[in-house]
Amino acid sequence: MKINSLLIPLLAIVLFSCKEKKEPVKNEATQPSVADTVVAAPPQEIKTDSVTIKEPEHIKSEEAETKDTVISYQFAFNKFPSKNYKFVKKAKLDFSNDEGVYNFRTRIKDAYAAGTPDFASYYITVIFGCGTSCIMGMMMDVRDGKIYGLPLGEETSCMFAEDRAIFDLNSRLFIASICKESPEDENVYYHAFVWNEEKKDFEKVEEKDIK
Incomplete structure (x- = not known):
């Protein structure tokens, strides 16, 4: 009976210490997902800028120059x-x-x-x-x-x-x-x-x- 009474507190201490060791592992596993989110954001912003702003402005300027250079002449x-x-x-x-x-x-x-x-x-x-x-x-x-x-x-x-x-x-x-x-x-x-x-x-x- 004395042996059983000593084993029960020892098992409780071991289980408690194992639980504390597992919790930091869960925290470390979540960190890579945060880092991935931060890295993925910048490429989306760059792609949007290059398509919606730079290219249309370049095309419009060429069309305007073409229209300005058209000259008409009247002949008899x-x-x-x-x-x-x-x-x-x-x-x-x-x-x-x-x-x-x-x-x-x-x-x-x-x-x-x-x-x-x-x-x-x-x-x-x-x-x-x-x-x-x-x-x-x-x-x-x-x-x-x-x-x-x-x-x-x-x-x-x-x-x-x-x-x-x-x-x-x-x-x-x-x-x-x-x-x-x-x-x-x-x-x-x-x-x-x-x-x-x-x-x-x-x-x-x-x-x-x-x-």
């Missing part, structure tokens, strides 16, 4: 009218009048098949690049399929072009380019031509004649 297309023509159908393309034209046959065929007259009543135009600051083009007569070169290329190109290849369905006037000597220059000069339907050729015209 009605001074050089072409005859009224009711377009019905297209003749078959004729590549026999110029050997150089045949080198661009794919571009010409595609434009002719998809297009309708857009210059001087009878002609469907096609324009494409030919190098830095250079464009060239052809026009196809829907009445007989004959192909003619537009007054474009190196001779009418310029490094600082405000606009190029301006024309109208009901006019024979063709503005090849509007040029500047430098980007800062306020003055412009023109390469302008009028299509002579009888001679089948473009003739140079002066600035005073096109405005």
Whole structure:
């Protein structure tokens, strides 16, 4: 009986001491979760700032600059009218009048098949690049399929072009380019031509004649 009476207090002391040792372990286990929460917060804030603030401001500024640089010019297309023509159908393309034209046959065929007259009543135009600051083009007569070169290329190109290849369905006037000597220059000069339907050729015209 004396032994049992001594064992009971000893067991109580051992159990109490074990309980005290386990409690600090629980506290230590909870600490990593607090640290994880603190580390995860900053990336969410950075991601929000970069998407909602910086990118839209950058895009809006570019759109504003593009709109400010658009310049319009008025030309006297009605001074050089072409005859009224009711377009019905297209003749078959004729590549026999110029050997150089045949080198661009794919571009010409595609434009002719998809297009309708857009210059001087009878002609469907096609324009494409030919190098830095250079464009060239052809026009196809829907009445007989004959192909003619537009007054474009190196001779009418310029490094600082405000606009190029301006024309109208009901006019024979063709503005090849509007040029500047430098980007800062306020003055412009023109390469302008009028299509002579009888001679089948473009003739140079002066600035005073096109405005």
